[in-house]
Amino acid sequence: xxxxxxxxxxxxxxxxxxxxxxxxxxxxxxxxxxxxxxxxxxxxxxxxxxxxxxxxxxxxxxxxxxxxxxxxxxxxxxxxxxxxxxxxxxxxxxxxxxxxxxxxxxxxxxxxxxxxxxxxxxxxxxxxxxxxxxxxxxxxxxxxxxxxxxxxxxxxxxxxxxxxxxxxxxxxxxxxxxxxxxxxxx
Ligand SMILES: Cc1cc2nc3c(=O)[nH]c(=O)nc-3n(C[C@H](O)[C@H](O)[C@H](O)COP(=O)(O)O)c2cc1C
Numbered sequence: 001x002x003x004x005x006x007x008x009x010x011x012x013x014x015x016x017x018x019x020x021x022x023x024x025x026x027x028x029x030x031x032x033x034x035x036x037x038x039x040x041x042x043x044x045x046x047x048x049x050x051x052x053x054x055x056x057x058x059x060x061x062x063x064x065x066x067x068x069x070x071x072x073x074x075x076x077x078x079x080x081x082x083x084x085x086x087x088x089x090x091x092x093x094x095x096x097x098x099x100x101x102x103x104x105x106x107x108x109x110x111x112x113x114x115x116x117x118x119x120x121x122x123x124x125x126x127x128x129x130x131x132x133x134x135x136x137x138x139x140x141x142x143x144x145x146x147x148x149x150x151x152x153x154x155x156x157x158x159x160x161x162x163x164x165x166x167x168x169x170x171x172x173x174x175x176x177x178x179x180x181x182x183x184x185x186x
Contacts, residue, residue: 030162032082035072041120044069045097057150062143064178068101077134078117082126084162090171127157
């Protein structure tokens with residue numbers, strides 16, 4: 001049986017009587033997801049990326065429907081993932097994670113290359129990248145999950161990846177309401 005409840009995250013978990021702090025225990029990394037629409041490029045910060053199959057290698061990422069990146073991935077059916085280094089400045093994460101490409105060109109002063117899929121791949125602050133073709137989607141309400149078959153991957157630098165817990169606990173970073181894991185205080 002499924003239960004449908006309306007409202008923000010805190011009232012939802014209260015109605016369902018589940019412990020909100022448990023959601024903070026789900027580990028994740030911090031990545032740049034980039035895509036294109038014709039000759040325009042865009043990118044956002046996502047912490048919802050994970051690998052879901054090995055053969056073929058496939059990733060899934062949850063993207064907010066209001067973001068420009070959602071529009072670009074839906075249109076081109078391609079995206080790249082830049083794995084950010086643990087040393088990535090907080091300012092860089094905030095720039096890609098709090099500002100929209102609708103008001104600011106996120107590719108203006110950045111080093112990037114074009115992947116095999118045709119998607120742009122941001123190189124700055126990245127230790128590796130994966131290049132994906134979308135081969136499935138799922139409607140999650142506020143977000144769409146895009147499944148991406150990995151068609152290319154490269155290691156750029158030997159270093160540790162940025163984690164969500166490092167961003168929150170060490171860099172004292174914040175997460176916008178547009179992220180799927182936004183909790184606020186319940
Ligand atoms: C730490 C962090 C994690 C985030 N995770 C996601 C995510 O998984 N999915 C998502 O759609 N947005 C996520 N966001 C929010 C987007 O990066 C943000 O809404 C961005 O400004 C959208 O840009 P765009 O309109 O140029 O695509 C996250 C932001 C931060 C700072």
